[in-house]
Amino acid sequence: MFLRLLYQSFRRQQRRKLLAGFAVTLGVAVATAMIAVGVDVGDKINRELRSYGANLVVYPAEAALDVRVGDQEVKPTSPDAQLIESNLPKIKGIFWAHNILAFAPILDVKAEGEGRSLWILGTYFNKKLRFGIDDFQTGVRTLYPYWKVEGAWPADDTSEALIGTRVAADLHKRTGDIMTISGHELRITGILTTGGQEESAVVVPLSVAQQIAGTPNRVDRVYVSALTKPEDEFARRDPDRMTAADRDRWYCSPYANSIALQLRETFPGAKAEQIRQAAQNEGTVLSHISGMMLLIALAALIAAALAVSAAMATTILERRHEVGLMKSLGATASTIASLFVTEASLLALGGGLLGFAFGSLIAQRIGSAIFHSRVEITPVLLPVVMLLALLVTIGGSAAAICRALSLDPVVVLRGDA
Amino acid sequence: MSVRASMFAHLLKRGLLGRGNRPLIAFVALILASTMITAMLNLNYGLEKKLSYDFRLYGANVTVAAPEGQALPPNAESRAQSLLGSDALVVPFAFAVAHTASGDAVVVAGTDMASVQHLNEWWLVSRWPSEDEALVGAKASAYLPSYDKGFDLSFSGRLLHVRQAGTLKTGADEENRIYLPLGVFEAWTNLTPSLLEISVSGPEERVNSALAQLQSAFPQAQVRPVRQLLEAEGAVIRRMRSVMLASTLLISLTVALCVLSTLTSSVLERRRDFAVMKAIGSSQKSINALFAGEATVIATFAGITGYTMGSILAAWIAQINFHAPVAPQIQVLPMVIVASVALALLAALVPLARLQRLEPAGILKGE
Numbered sequence: 029m030f031l032r033l034l035y036q037s038f039r040r041q042q043r044r045k046l047l048a049g050f051a052v053t054l055g056v057a058v059a060t061a062m063i064a065v066g067v068d069v070g071d072k073i074n075r076e077l078r079s080y081g082a083n084l085v086v087y088p089a090e091a092a093l094d095v096r097v098g099d100q101e102v103k104p105t106s107p108d109a110q111l112i113e114s115n116l117p118k119i120k121g122i123f124w125a126h127n128i129l130a131f132a133p134i135l136d137v138k139a140e141g142e143g144r145s146l147w148i149l150g151t152y153f154n155k156k157l158r159f160g161i162d163d164f165q166t167g168v169r170t171l172y173p174y175w176k177v178e179g180a181w182p183a184d185d186t187s188e189a190l191i192g193t194r195v196a197a198d199l200h201k202r203t204g205d206i207m208t209i210s211g212h213e214l215r216i217t218g219i220l221t222t223g224g225q226e227e228s229a230v231v232v233p234l235s236v237a238q239q240i241a242g243t244p245n246r247v248d249r250v251y252v253s254a255l256t257k258p259e260d261e262f263a264r265r266d267p268d269r270m271t272a273a274d275r276d277r278w279y280c281s282p283y284a285n286s287i288a289l290q291l292r293e294t295f296p297g298a299k300a301e302q303i304r305q306a307a308q309n310e311g312t313v314l315s316h317i318s319g320m321m322l323l324i325a326l327a328a329l330i331a332a333a334l335a336v337s338a339a340m341a342t343t344i345l346e347r348r349h350e351v352g353l354m355k356s357l358g359a360t361a362s363t364i365a366s367l368f369v370t371e372a373s374l375l376a377l378g379g380g381l382l383g384f385a386f387g388s389l390i391a392q393r394i395g396s397a398i399f400h401s402r403v404e405i406t407p408v409l410l411p412v413v414m415l416l417a418l419l420v421t422i423g424g425s426a427a428a429i430c431r432a433l434s435l436d437p438v439v440v441l442r443g444d445a
Numbered sequence: 446m447s448v449r450a451s452m453f454a455h456l457l458k459r460g461l462l463g464r465g466n467r468p469l470i471a472f473v474a475l476i477l478a479s480t481m482i483t484a485m486l487n488l489n490y491g492l493e494k495k496l497s498y499d500f501r502l503y504g505a506n507v508t509v510a511a512p513e514g515q516a517l518p519p520n521a522e523s524r525a526q527s528l529l530g531s532d533a534l535v536v537p538f539a540f541a542v543a544h545t546a547s548g549d550a551v552v553v554a555g556t557d558m559a560s561v562q563h564l565n566e567w568w569l570v571s572r573w574p575s576e577d578e579a580l581v582g583a584k585a586s587a588y589l590p591s592y593d594k595g596f597d598l599s600f601s602g603r604l605l606h607v608r609q610a611g612t613l614k615t616g617a618d619e620e621n622r623i624y625l626p627l628g629v630f631e632a633w634t635n636l637t638p639s640l641l642e643i644s645v646s647g648p649e650e651r652v653n654s655a656l657a658q659l660q661s662a663f664p665q666a667q668v669r670p671v672r673q674l675l676e677a678e679g680a681v682i683r684r685m686r687s688v689m690l691a692s693t694l695l696i697s698l699t700v701a702l703c704v705l706s707t708l709t710s711s712v713l714e715r716r717r718d719f720a721v722m723k724a725i726g727s728s729q730k731s732i733n734a735l736f737a738g739e740a741t742v743i744a745t746f747a748g749i750t751g752y753t754m755g756s757i758l759a760a761w762i763a764q765i766n767f768h769a770p771v772a773p774q775i776q777v778l779p780m781v782i783v784a785s786v787a788l789a790l791l792a793a794l795v796p797l798a799r800l801q802r803l804e805p806a807g808i809l810k811g812e
Contacts, residue, residue, distance in 0.1 A: 047706035058699040062692065069688060076684055080677035085616055093588060094621040095542055095550045174673045223672030303616040308567040309503045316499055317685060319766040321692075324488065327758060328696045331481045335703035338474045342710040345470075390695060398687040 033367055038374075044343045049379045051339035055332035056383025056417050057390060059325075063413075064391035064405045066325035070318035072399045074255050077313060078129050079173045082251035083284060083306035086111065086291050089299045091248075110135075110246040111295055113234065117159040119252065122290040124282050127255040130170035133247035135237045141209030141230075142199050148209060149229040150237020150247075155184040168231075171253050172222070179203035179218025184233045189214040192227040210240045252291065256284045258311035333416070337424025340372060344428035351432040352440035361433050372425045373418060380417035384410055453731065457738050471711040472747055474704040475789060479751020479781045480758060481700045485693040486780065487759035491771030492689055493682055495763065497646065500678040504565045505536070505642035506652060509659055510667045516637040517666060525641055528658050533645050536560045537638035539630055543600040543623075549588045552622045553598060555630025555638070564644055568619070572611030577629055579607040582620035586612050598623070598633075605633045649679060701788050708792030712736065719800050720808035729801060736797055740789035748785035752778050 038045055090109040111133070119131055135150035152167035167184070168175060180203075182188030191201055196219050201207060205216050209230065220231060238244050257263070263283035267275050279286050284302035291300035302308075354364050388405050395403035500506075509525065511517045518524070522537045529535070539555040558580070562573060574580050581589060586609070589596045595608040607629070613619060631637060645655045652670060660668040722732050756773035763771040800808070 047710060051703045051706045054699040054703050058696055061695060073681055073684065076680045077677055079680055081673050093549060093551055093585060094618060095552055174676045223669055301616040304567045304569060305503060305617065312502055313499045313681065316766055320762060323762045323766060324692060327484060331477055331700050334477050335474065335700055338470050338707045339703060342470055342707050346710060346714060394691045398684055
């Protein structure tokens with residue numbers, strides 16, 4: 029009997045069920061999409077912010093003072109106070125290796141060329157490296173996406189070079205010209221604009237700079253770009269003074285400081301620091317953006333819940349006559365209530381599933397349209413959203429069911445209520 | 446007033462006020478929709494401002510550098526400041542390569558400590574110097590004698606004895622330098638600023654016009670944008686603009702559609718009213734006008750209430766998140782009222798069109 033009532037209710041009142049189901053579906057869809065986007069937007073914006081360049085630097089502990097103002101002077105460094113190039117691929121072996129987006133070594137050399145003293149900057153452009161069984165490519169092209177090259181990028185391990193726009197103007201050099209530096213002939217493949225001091229340098233493959241400097245397998249500094257978690261109180265604490273459990277938690281969080289520590293462990297005798305201008309400020313931007321999106325998702329969730337409750341209340345209030353009839357035929361309040369609750373639950377489950385699918389689709393569309401990448405939807409979201417849909421649908425119906433039950437069937441059936 | 450018009454007004458009044466709490470759900474649903482629309486639009490307008498403020502924390506986005514080995518004109522700082530207005534932050538820097546007592550070369554910079562503290566809030570400084578003290582970069586401090594004694598610097602044969610106030614950590618070139626208050630630096634070296642670091646607030650166009658203004662004011666100098674910062678800022682703001690637009694559309698549309706189903710039901714509920722009116726001879730036009738009038742009045746009030754609540758919601762979200770509220774945007778009010786009225790009319794007219802096809806007798810009999 030109960031099942032037949034349930035079946036008939038869905039068969040006969042298709043409009044009402046459709047409207048209520050429609051509201052549940054939409055509500056769940058907007059909640060799913062906003063939560064998915066809100067949770068993921070931090071990671072997406074983090075990647076955008078990494079276009080700012082490196083946020084970590086590794087340098088030898090013994091490094092001499094850098095005496096440079098703009099592009100005036102470069103002091104030759106002693107090979108002892110340098111890092112070993114062959115250690116570089118190990119960066120991909122640290123705990124947070126997946127968060128390392130790019131890195132590039134730098135070797136500064138002062139050399140004679142074209143009749144004057146020139147600043148030669150050796151680095152990786154887009155060098156193929158191998159760590160264990162993983163091949164990867166890294167260099168300034170990914171580390172500094174704002175470096176603009178007029179012409180073509182040089183290939184690593186060749187005698188090609190980029191020339192900074194200011195030196196190019198001073199030396200009257202153009203793309204395609206050959207320049208001779210300390211006996212090495214370099215072909216200029218492009219002119220480099222960065223908005224920074226690199227515009228006064230000749231940028232060459234690292235191997236060329238090492239040959240000019242006579243320091244094989246050595247680099248001065250390594251710049252690293254890593255996805256980090258905004259710094260909080262806990263991140264600023266000194267890991268040496270933590271309890272073992274705290275230290276593990278600290279080590280296994282992608283804070284700039286903990287990644288710096290892991291880099292330090294990779295290069296014996298080196299120091300690794302966060303570049304505060306990048307690391308600190310991107311933390312502010314990131315926490316603001318993700319905080320706001322989560323608050324918006326929360327507001328959307330509450331609004332969707334209210335809208336669904338209103339829709340459920342309306343459909344039940346419309347059915348006062350039915351309640352009156354059932355009551356006068358001897359149905360108990362609990363039978364009637366359980367009928368309505370079962371109906372609401374079915375609507376919630378059906379609408380919830382549909383809404384979840386629809387919401388995931390919307391989140392994906394937003395991800396691919398705006399960030400050109402997928403939005404991660406955690407499987408945990410499905411049970412959470414379904415539970416919320418159930419709670420909201422039943423909760424929204426509850427008040428209306430009570431009201432319908434409290435009415436005298438006689439009054440209702442006469443049409444006075 | 447004609448009899449017709451007064452009857453219409455009477456029915457409208459009864460419809461709005463005289464039916465217990467039945468229109469309440471519709472009213473609440475409309476308020477809900479307008480609240481969300483208002484909150485999203487307000488946040489949309491406010492967000493860019495908040496984000497560009499966050500990006501100003503990175504420091505300068507424009508630099509003015511004198512040609513190699515020269516200084517900027519004497520009043521460069523005040524000229525740049527008056528050119529760009531008071532919301533721009535202009536910080537002068539002068540540089541010299543000096544030697545410590547042990548003979549190590551070190552870069553000494555003179556600057557305005559108060560404004561550099563404001564410009565580069567990310568500098569980690571153990572103690573900011575007072576008038577005649579020095580701020581020493583973390584790496585440079587290894588080359589100096591211990592803290593409290595003070596140290597000597599020599600430049601072109603002139604000696605300067607200063608005390609160290611604190612150390613500076615940045616993770617970049619600044620750590621190699623010693624910073625002195627500009628007055629002390631100028632008196633010691635006779636050098637004047639060769640670099641201005643400027644933070645211009647505002648959108649991209651504002652920065653570009655500042656660049657042009659500065660270049661024409663200092664034709665000899667190199668005026669350059671800090672490209673890496675502007676590009677990162679531009680990328681993030683563009684993305685967030687799209688994210689907010691998508692969220693606004695998504696939330697507004699779905700909440701509106703959700704509400705629409707509630708509203709439609711509440712109009713259908715009143716098919717008896719409709720049938721009675723039709724049975725005693727009112728024209729379809731006047732019935733439509735009555736329902737539409739009712740919907741418009743309810744929707745307008747709901748829009749105004751929703752605007753207020755949505756503005757409060759947006760301000761609250763911004764307050765929690767950015768520690769400063771977003772101001773309510775008055776241009777949002779008409780948009781919200783229009784949206785609310787459109788929603789209510791849509792919800793009323795669709796079921797009315799359906800009811801028109803039915804016979805009043807049938808409805809009244811309860812079919």
